[in-house]
Amino acid sequence: MKLSDNKATLSFSNGKSPVELPVYEGTVGPDVIDIRKLYGQTGMFTYDPGFLSTASCQSAITYIDGDKGELLYRGYPIEQLAVNCDYLETCYLLLYGELPNAAQKEEFDQRVTRHTMINEQMQFFLRGFRRDAHPMAILTGLVGAMSAFYHDSTDINNPEHRDIAAIRLIAKLPTLVAMAYKYGVGAPYQYPQNNLSYAGNFLRMMFGNPCEEYKVNPVLERAMDRIFILHADHEQNASTSTVRLCGSSGTNPFAAIAAGVACLWGPAHGGANEACLNMLEQIQASGGVAKVGEFMEKVKDKSSGVKLMGFGHRVYKNYDPRAKLMQETCNEVLAELGLEKDPLFALAKQLEKIALEDDYFVQRKLYPNVDFYSGIVQRAIGIPVNLFTGIFALARTVGWIAQLNEMISDPEYKIGRPRQLFTGHTTRTVKPLAERG
Numbered sequence: 001m002k003l004s005d006n007k008a009t010l011s012f013s014n015g016k017s018p019v020e021l022p023v024y025e026g027t028v029g030p031d032v033i034d035i036r037k038l039y040g041q042t043g044m045f046t047y048d049p050g051f052l053s054t055a056s057c058q059s060a061i062t063y064i065d066g067d068k069g070e071l072l073y074r075g076y077p078i079e080q081l082a083v084n085c086d087y088l089e090t091c092y093l094l095l096y097g098e099l100p101n102a103a104q105k106e107e108f109d110q111r112v113t114r115h116t117m118i119n120e121q122m123q124f125f126l127r128g129f130r131r132d133a134h135p136m137a138i139l140t141g142l143v144g145a146m147s148a149f150y151h152d153s154t155d156i157n158n159p160e161h162r163d164i165a166a167i168r169l170i171a172k173l174p175t176l177v178a179m180a181y182k183y184g185v186g187a188p189y190q191y192p193q194n195n196l197s198y199a200g201n202f203l204r205m206m207f208g209n210p211c212e213e214y215k216v217n218p219v220l221e222r223a224m225d226r227i228f229i230l231h232a233d234h235e236q237n238a239s240t241s242t243v244r245l246c247g248s249s250g251t252n253p254f255a256a257i258a259a260g261v262a263c264l265w266g267p268a269h270g271g272a273n274e275a276c277l278n279m280l281e282q283i284q285a286s287g288g289v290a291k292v293g294e295f296m297e298k299v300k301d302k303s304s305g306v307k308l309m310g311f312g313h314r315v316y317k318n319y320d321p322r323a324k325l326m327q328e329t330c331n332e333v334l335a336e337l338g339l340e341k342d343p344l345f346a347l348a349k350q351l352e353k354i355a356l357e358d359d360y361f362v363q364r365k366l367y368p369n370v371d372f373y374s375g376i377v378q379r380a381i382g383i384p385v386n387l388f389t390g391i392f393a394l395a396r397t398v399g400w401i402a403q404l405n406e407m408i409s410d411p412e413y414k415i416g417r418p419r420q421l422f423t424g425h426t427t428r429t430v431k432p433l434a435e436r437g
């Protein structure tokens with residue numbers, strides 16, 4: 001980051017002497033006012049719950065222009081990566097900063113492929129869960145449990161440990177997600193197959209069985225790979241900030257990523273794709289497109305607490321570019337499966353049309369986000385609704401690792417420890433039990 005010629009001056013109406021604060025510039029996007037010395041100079045904190053105006057770090061990985069609806073991974077537009085690259089190339093880019101050449105791609109793909117199996121002991125963890133446990137409950141446990149198996153890659157401050165932990169997490173998440181699914185339906189686990197692509201291997205572990213050969217459908221394979229690319233990273237979102245804060249204590253990479261899995265589960269974040277599909281199914285069951293108007297009235301009535309899931313975003317105040325690409329993927333998959341008339345897809349497009357013309361949404365700059373169409377395409381592929389967020393976690397693991405590694409490699413990083421505005425009781429005396437009213 002570059003010190004700007006511009007400075008910020010903070011003055012106080014109570015006569016307290018003004019404070020000059022440095023301003024720093026990035027390569028693109030808003031400048032920042034450096035408040036690191038503010039408390040020392042003024043005895044005051046800034047106040048920004050939800051971090052609407054706070055940069056928690058500097059990063060060179062992903063940039064979002066919310067007003068333009070642009071998303072760049074290491075400077076490459078998501079639209080170009082989704083068409084010209086596969087997910088493992090995108091992982092390489094996010095982790096190491098450049099797209100791989102042919103030899104680097106081959107070597108990286110091989111490294112990941114050779115780490116897709118998990119320790120046989122881990123399957124016994126699954127047996128401890130109820131069969132109807134939510135897959136995200138299982139995944140949070142399994143990812144954290146990886147730190148009990150890979151002791152040679154738990155030192156977050158050792159670059160070699162960080163690199164092998166990254167490969168292990170990227171390689172094993174598909175295996176763990178597929179196992180969580182198989183466990184839930186009482187079907188046998190499928191071991192990874194090294195002759196398949198990353199996405200093809202995942203589809204086979206999900207839908208293959210020991211009784212017959214599984215044929216990977218190339219259209220579904222490409223769609224799955226694109227879903228992974230679109231979810232790979234997204235600046236300092238809630239789960240990435242969780243991973244950074246968790247990792248800042250020096251804990252091992254598996255524990256930090258498990259914290260990200262837990263945070264992503266929330267319906268305001270990665271759980272929105274599951275919530276969105278459930279919302280579409282509820283509208284469909286209550287009458288479908290004919291009931292959209294009634295539903296939208298509920299959404300606009302704050303007291304209802306009903307939100308249009310898959311819409312709105314903290315940063316995008318324009319169309320989420322991932323939603324556009326996801327809609328295209330939807331078209332491709334539904335056409336391949338002869339489901340062009342999928343009523344939920346028609347309903348989603350109708351909802352989007354009405355919302356984009358409605359003042360309530362226009363004024364609040366509410367557009368479809370990545371979660372609006374992702375559920376429809378995953379459901380068409382055959383993925384159960386309660387596994388959608390697990391797939392989001394699978395894809396986002398590389399982003400979490402890249403961001404964690406960027407933080408740990410920064411010599412200036414410190415353990416994260418926010419302060420507060422205290423509004424509770426000042427000191428008071430404990431009364432003996434008999435005297436308490």
Ligand code: SDX
Nearest residue numbers: 234237268269270272307308309310311312313314364369
């Ligand atoms: C993801 O941060 C990331 O990058 C996340 C993510 C990633 O890749 O990591 O992009 C993934 O989490 C996408 C978002 C998925 N969540 C949903 O689709 C859930 C529905 N969306 C909302 O919960 C909401 O839009 C958020 C949480 C996504 C953003 O909330 P903000 O930025 O805190 O905005 P807000 O809640 O203050 O909303 C501003 C206004 C409010 O109305 P007013 O108080 O101004 O009158 O818009 C309204 C909100 O009530 N609003 C919605 C709405 N989203 C916001 N009203 C109806 N339906 C919605 N979906």
